[in-house]
Amino acid sequence: MSDLHEPVLAWYDEHARELPWRSTAAGPWSVMVSEFMLQQTPVARVLPVHEQWLRRWPTPAALAAETAGEAVRAWGRLGYPRRALRLHAAATTIVERHGGQVPASYDDLRALPGIGDYTAAAIATFAHGRRHVVLDTNVRRVLARVATGEEFPAAGVTKGERTLAAELLPEDEPTAATWSVAVMELGALVCTAANPRCPACPLADLCAWRAAGHPAYDGPPRRAQAWAGTDRQCRGRLLAVLRDTEGEVTAARLDAAWSEELQRARCLAGLVEDGLVVRTPRGTYALP
DNA sequence: GAGCCGTGGTA
DNA sequence: TTACCAAGGCT
Structure with missing residues (x-):
């Protein structure tokens, strides 16, 4: 099967997109930020946010010096905002345990929050030139x-x-x-x-x-992701209010964002549990 | 291992 | 319009 190499490498040489995190000027941190953002999110939507992040936080230390809430806010509408929380936590660990440098070893990377098998292999490979199976x-x-x-x-x-x-x-x-x-x-x-x-x-x-003539997929049906009326939508609505507001938000503002009371309460509790939202002593809510 | 976690573009 | 899905990770 090694006869696959030459055609693929030649094709890539000709057709590869120029992406900021692939630039020779891009460092490991740029690659790491891109890998977090690209988890389940298309390149087109990542590009502008990645640029803003690297300009604002050019190093892991710069991000670690901010509050987690600022990372969540700057995440914008990329989706899965827990990634922002984990990236912030990973940056903090990199400062505390790796001298502020993105680790090059798979095991060190894999131990960071938000980094699973794929992302560890990807960062080791794309940021440091290591040899790993990258299976996305x-x-x-x-x-x-x-x-x-x-x-x-x-x-x-x-x-x-x-x-x-x-x-x-x-x-x-x-x-x-x-x-x-x-x-x-x-x-x-x-x-x-x-x-x-x-x-x-x-x-x-x-x-x-x-x-084989492009036979159609006949495996088990991949269940569609439900959306309307789900907790995911509710959580998204609630967090959007927090993201778009400086400082604290009253409970009434959140009440207005989702009408179903029981679900709203459950989702808000979940957001607090996840560390995406904090409840203040005054009973208002804010980003962490 | 299945379910859960956001969001917006496309056909 | 609805359905699919886009560089996954975590429990």
Whole structure:
């Protein structure tokens, strides 16, 4: 399967997007911030917020010196605001335990809040040039199609998947790093979830899914994410009020943001529990 | 391992 | 319009 390398690397050399966190001028912190923001969030929406963050907090120490609430506020509408909390906490740990430098080792990164297997491998690879299996949704989809002949990978990462990805990883460290970002980019731009651009794919002639005639996905249905009326929507509404207000917010303001009382109370308690909101002694609410 | 956690763009 | 989904992590 190592005959996949050359076509993918050549394609990446020609078609890679120029992104701020890929610039030679970008440091490990820029990469780390981007990886947090890109968790489940499209590049287009990350770009402006990433730029603001790096300008305001050019180092982990700069972010750590702020309150967590300012990180949540600056997160804006990227979604999953607990990521902002975790990034702030990770920056604090980096200052306290790593001399203010983003760690290069997978294990050190993996131990930070908000960093799971993917993000640890991604930062070690993209920020420090280390050699790790970087298995995100893009890579998984490309491998499922090219090697397994299925349209989509299983719900969770399988052992076989990880083994395959490890076998495909080039031995040479810098080449492995380029390969990892190249396969991700191929999945993001060509081998997309919907309407893949097979005619533009450098692996078209080697692709098992294409050879099989693009059979439709027949695995278990992926349950749609409910939204309207859910706690997630309610939490989003409540936090938006806090984000868009300097200082404290009265309970009445939050009452106005969501009419269903029981659900509102449950969600507010959840936000406090998560550390995204604090209740003041006066009974008002604020960002931490 | 399944469920939960935001948001907005696209077809 | 509804449904899908976009560089996951945590419990």
